Amino acid sequence: xxxxxxxxxxxxxxxxxxxxxxxxxxxxxxxxxxxxxxxxxxxxxxxxxxxxxxxxxxxxxxxxxxxxxxxxxxxxxxxxxxxxxxxxxxxxxxxxxxxxxxxxxxxxxxxxxxxxxxxxxxxxxxxxxxxxxxxxxxxxxxxxxxxxxxxxxxxxxxxxxxxxxxxxxxxxxxxxxxxxxxxxxxxxxxxxxxxxx
Numbered sequence: 001x002x003x004x005x006x007x008x009x010x011x012x013x014x015x016x017x018x019x020x021x022x023x024x025x026x027x028x029x030x031x032x033x034x035x036x037x038x039x040x041x042x043x044x045x046x047x048x049x050x051x052x053x054x055x056x057x058x059x060x061x062x063x064x065x066x067x068x069x070x071x072x073x074x075x076x077x078x079x080x081x082x083x084x085x086x087x088x089x090x091x092x093x094x095x096x097x098x099x100x101x102x103x104x105x106x107x108x109x110x111x112x113x114x115x116x117x118x119x120x121x122x123x124x125x126x127x128x129x130x131x132x133x134x135x136x137x138x139x140x141x142x143x144x145x146x147x148x149x150x151x152x153x154x155x156x157x158x159x160x161x162x163x164x165x166x167x168x169x170x171x172x173x174x175x176x177x178x179x180x181x182x183x184x185x186x187x188x189x190x191x192x193x194x195x196x197x
Contacts, residue, residue, distance in 0.1 A: 002187065003028045005194035010068065014059060014075045017152075019160075023181045029190075031074075036062040040077070040088070049126045051086050052077045052113035057124055060115045072193060073117045078180050080155030081128075082108035087155045096145050096156035097138075100163075103155065105135035107170075110155070110178045116189045123189055127182035129173030131159070136167060 011031040013024055024031050038059045042051050055077035063073050080087040082103060090096035113126040144163040150156050157163050159171075159178045176183045 001028075002190060002194065003030065006072070006190065008070060009194070010071050012063070012071055012073045014063060014073060017180055019158075019180045020076065023176065023179075023183050023186075027183065027187060034063070038062065047084070048081055048109075049111050049113060049128065052079050052111045053115075053124050053126055055079075056113040056115040057122075060117050060122075064117070067117070067119050069119055071118060072190070074114065074186070075117075076112060076114045076181060078110065078112040078154045080108055080110055082106070082155070089154055090151055090156045093145050093151075096150060097141055099156040100136065100141045100144070101138075103133050103157075104141070105133065107132040108155070112177050112180060112182050114182065114186055114189070116186070116193065118193060121193060123192070125182070125185040125189055127174050127177040127185055129171065129175070129177045131168060131172075131178060132170045133167045134169050136163075140166070 011029055012034045013021065013031045014034055014036065016035055021033065040055055042054045046054055056075050059075035059077065060073055067073060087099050090099055107130055110129045110131060111126055113124055115124045144150070148161050150158055159168065174182050174184065
């Protein structure tokens with residue numbers, strides 16, 4: 001369906017995340033992975049989805065001059081929002097432990113923003129999912145960190161991994177958003193491009 005609509009388009013996924021790449025495959029899309037380094041810094045005045053929106057758009061900027069007429073560029077960013085603070089990727093195991101300890105027995109929000117660009121179109125969408133964790137023991141947290149090495153994940157965890165299976169009490173919103181891509185919003189946005197541009 002969508003693949004047929006986009007048959008004359010060239011989709012570029014600017015993400016090294018294997019989870020996002022798998023989502024694109026599952027949506028039946030042909031795509032190229034193209035990566036560029038971006039310093040993920042944002043103005044301190046930004047809050048909540050403003051941060052992930054800003055970073056998703058920032059990641060698209062290095063590609064703009066090389067986009068062809070039939071290119072569709074997709075960039076994205078995920079943050080964990082907890083107690084009015086954005087949790088990104090931990091830099092050390094101790095930082096990962098501190099993040100997971102703060103999320104333990106609490107509800108947090110996972111926000112993923114997706115920026116979709118062509119030469120004539122730009123749209124940024126985001127989804128917010130509320131996740132409540134059980135009360136983790138220190139032993140459980142260290143087991144997860146040492147076994148799964150969640151250093152490449154916002155908030156220091158992957159919901160699809162062991163800690164999600166044993167720890168998620170409730171989830172309100174898109175599960176796939178917590179994994180790193182609100183697939184329903186991406187599908188909707190790509191359909192807009194296919195129909196109108």
